[in-house]
Amino acid sequence: MHKISFYLIEKKPQRQVDLACRLCQQIYKKHRIWLYFADQQACEEFDLQLWQFDQSSFIGHGIDQQDAQICLSLTPPNPTFEVCINLSGQPMNITELPHSALHLIEIVGNNEQDKQLAREAFKFYRKLGIEPNVHKI
Known part of the structure; x- marks a missing residue:
């Protein structure tokens, strides 16, 4: 069963890329992550950000390196990855992906343009029959 989580940046002055790096740091030890x-x-740019994110710990990743714990790519996620952070700005039709279960994460910036895109994506996922979870940051 697919799972979709929206992370809404509401209070903290945090960029989407910073939250994505923080989520990678928290998740990658338990699950393989695909960044789309x-x-x-x-x-x-995200590759550079991830290298510089935390000077005290190394987060192994690579662009189009499907054997890495974290893979950055312009293509939809490989079925061996359990988590996908969608940074494409467009919703993904995860029902068409060859995954039996995928946790898709959407990060919504604290501005009206990002919120409007997120509303459209939320509706899109509901039409697929998936009820997204919302986490306010």
């Missing part, structure tokens, strides 16, 4: 991007520049 719409363009190469965003993927490469």
